[in-house]
Amino acid sequence: MALEKLVIKNFRCLESVEFDPHPDGNIIVGENASGKTSLLEALFFVGRGRSFRPSQADGLIKDGSPAFQLVATVGHKGRSLVLGLEVAKETRTVRIGGQPAKSLGELAEYLPVQVIDPDVHKLVEDGPGGRRQFLDFGVFHVEHTFLETWRRYQRALKQRNKALKTDPKVASAWDPELIQAGEALDVLRRAYVDELLPVAQDWVRFFLDGDLELRYRSGWAVDRTLAEALSHSRQRDRDFGATLVGPHRADLELRVHERAARGRVSRGQQKLLASALLLAQVELMETRSGPGVLLLDDPAAELDGERLSRLLARVQGLGSQCFVTGLSLEALAEFKSGSVFHVEQGKLRRVL
Ligand SMILES: Nc1ncnc2c1ncn2[C@@H]1O[C@H](COP(=O)(O)OP(=O)(O)OP(=O)(O)O)[C@@H](O)[C@H]1O
Ligand SMILES: [Mg+2]
Structure with a gap:
């Protein structure tokens, strides 16, 4: 394309x-x-x-x-x-x-279309929202079921959050849909990170001469299923009036030279690391769904x-x-x- x-x-x-x-x-x-x-x-x-x-x-x-x-x-x-x-x-x-x-x-x-601009370091330095967007853009272009799953999850999350604010007793009615779409989203993102990692490692070695580790954080405790995490968080969700666990709270943890990249490596290194991730994404997209x-x-x-x-x-x-x-x-x-x-x-x- x-x-x-x-x-x-x-x-x-x-x-x-x-x-x-x-x-x-x-x-x-x-x-x-x-x-x-x-x-x-x-x-x-x-x-x-x-x-x-x-x-x-x-x-x-x-x-x-x-x-x-x-x-x-x-x-x-x-x-x-x-x-x-x-x-x-x-x-x-x-x-x-x-x-x-x-x-x-x-x-x-x-x-x-993917861009590397002078603000590219924000992918590493800023909060998880940009990294989730990065991840989801990549998954969207290699996995056709992604968009529908993502929409289902967003719909259920929106309704559940609305209920938590207005009528918390009915909020759990959205749990089955949230869990099903959320677990599916999690599987798709994990598979993508596994595929992206070797390509990204190659670009990081090219730019930084260092080893990259990418760890996908689901947005809920590793030792729980999403259903367990939602049930554990029920009272907190009610107190905050919002769903506090799930794929909408996920993050991609970046480590270079065995150190957390965010807040540790220099601005220049953050730019190189972010560029490496974006270029790896472009390269992977090419092999999976054609050039962009x-x-x-x-x-x-x-x-x-x-x-x-x-x-x-x-x-x-x-x-x-x-x-x-x-x-x-x-x-x-x-x-x-x-x-x-x-x-x-x-x-x-x-x-x-
Ligand atoms: N909505 C707008 N309407 C008219 N002009 C605008 C609007 N938004 C931005 N500009 C102007 O467009 C011009 C070009 O901006 P642009 O960022 O594309 O320049 P550039 O060639 O990339 O410059 P640089 O080398 O400094 O990055 C600027 O003078 C800017 O003020
Ligand atoms: Mg410019």
Whole structure:
């Protein structure tokens, strides 16, 4: 799955852009505030229905415009498919192959996109929410039963939490569904972590010269089933008015050189570790469900010269379509495949 064409209207500083990317590699250069990250963001939005920067969808609309539009042509199962979306302050419209879709979430299947940006270390440093999202994105793309299971779990959790706040006596009516979907989710995530670990270890050795341990924490005590944990937590759940155990409390514990990565390794090492995990995910996705799209936003600002060259060289060996931004072409000299684009004041032109 690759991006064949992207037409952007009124997305951040990009008023009107037609982007015809190369199927393998694309370099996007431009000065600060020219619109490089905005271009990657537009691309990410087509795949995920959200930005990778902390911003509400309507904050992405160009100042003074009522809405932004993105029309992407993507290669999907051997044919071209058009994904269209419009985001206005109050409304969202999504079309997949000309047919209206219910939500932005439905886009995820058509353009698997992953990003490594200057905030990548947050995957390691911040709370477990980002790591669960990372994990679930990976499972979603390799395991087709995931989405339905995840939705069932979220529905049951929402209803149970609502009941805990309004009528705690009926909350346990949601337990069977919560347990069944929750245990299934747990099995899928564990299997994924087992598959991801050797690929991630390889990338961590490549970047950090260290051994990675990934430990999946279910979100409830290891010596209990989810049913036992829910029953044990019943009174606390009532006191807090929320379900305190289950896959929605899971985490992925990261250890490098036998030390917990969070709060222990340097910021630079956190960036490398997070990049290693994301690249491992892209690589695993390629082998399981075909190539996707990888965005590298300003890697030259994050990595020393030696690591940057190694990263760019290795990324080109992946089958995924790559988009790399930078202030100048010289910094990205190691990245040789594909086309080069220049962005200036929100205007894009191909230069090579
Ligand atoms: N909603 C918006 N409407 C109009 N312009 C916006 C909007 N949001 C952000 N911008 C502007 O878009 C410009 C480009 O931002 P962007 O982050 O894409 O630049 P960049 O080329 O990645 O810069 P850098 O090299 O500093 O990372 C900035 O000047 C920013 O203020
Ligand atoms: Mg930028």
